[in-house]
Amino acid sequence: MSGYYQKDIETASREQILAIQNEKLVRQVRRVYDNVPYYKKLMDDKGVSPDDIKTVDDIKKLPFLSKADLRDAYPYGLLGTDLKDCVRIQSTSGTTGKRVVAFYTQHDIDLWEECCARAIVAAGGTNEDVVQVCYGYGLFTGGAGLHGGSHKVGCLTLPMSSGNTERQIQFMMDLNATILCCTPSYAAFIGESLAEKGYKPEDNKLKAGIFGAEPWTEEMRRGIEKSLGIKAYDIYGLTEISGPGVAFECEEQNGMHICEDHFYAEIIDPDTGETLPEGEQGELVFTSLDKEAFPLLRYRTRDICVLTREKCSCGRTHVRMCKPRGRSDDMLIIRGVNVFPSQIETVLLNEGYAPNYLIEVDRKNNSDTLDVYVELSKEMFSDKVSDVQAKELQLAGAMRQMLGIGPRMHLVPPMTIARSEGKAVRVVDKRNLVDKGGK
């Protein structure tokens, strides 16, 4: 059985956790009210004052925050500290042109990295391990988070970032990597590439993988475990709340423990906003209890899931979330990158196209594909193939700028995309990534 990174807090009694949460929440609400005029206004409009919040049971009184608020308050409107106290930003997709920018003080980075360290230790990591981090480094939180967690545990850290599979494999084999951190689809691809090179699962020294940032099924887990000869652990998080490590799996592989001493979780009905009892499926909402720079209260993740407090044999007492079972918005995760159809539409309109398009997502050889079909207007239509190809390339470049990944663009003749009589069907997702009733 693996140990704990912070045993006292990870195995604290329910009463102890509640006491910590109550104390932190009262302090955090007061701080946010005093320092974040944007949220103060939301509270004032709702007629709630910091004095109304005495325990976590009062959290229902607070207003929600959503991605739309982050867009409205972009870039500094939700800052909870002076900018001079911030040491880092990370960023993820917004719904249209503006990205989400999250700020961190050194305290915030420390607590985030500690959460990632908990995840690494839960996956069996110690200071004798060699951790290969092939999540992207840069604005994405995956690389930075696991990298920091790996340092905290004292592992030898290989800061590979994503891509260049040849080099990943060379370092993995030559430097005896024991824990692999990347998206599950990239892990599956590495497994395939190793097999293609004639390696058997027992030829590598890997023992565990920490995979997240996108939905994956139990079937995928079994495939990855077999091809790499490892135990595969799920890890969840989002930039707005810090990054990976908000929740992570233990050896039970049966739900992810949420770091409840830092992040208070609720499940709500996405339509009514009403808080649902434990065990019911709904939208996950987080309140960050002690972050300084970007202290979001009641942030709607749009991830649909279920929480459970059933006892876990690993000894951790923190509430567990199931794998996200879908979204209450239309966000797609393509090769680990969050993509909103509204971003694609924004580019099309900016480039002078009409919003008649179809987005097709699929998965081939463990890698997601993104194809966008866009109808040309009569004026734009040309039967010269080279004209169309040039436009497609130009549009693919503009999409890459906005999304961070380049779709294959297909310009099609006028009136060839089916019109809908009801809601337009803009997205066809041919992947089958979610175990609906699964863990």
Ligand code: DLL
């Ligand atoms: O994806 C943080 C992360 C990095 C998590 C590395 C795990 C590992 P964002 O780019 O802000 O942050 O995307 C957050 O990704 O709301 C979920 O919809 C989805 N997501 C994250 N982890 C999982 C997971 C990072 N384990 C959004 N399973 C979240 C399914 C996940 N979906």
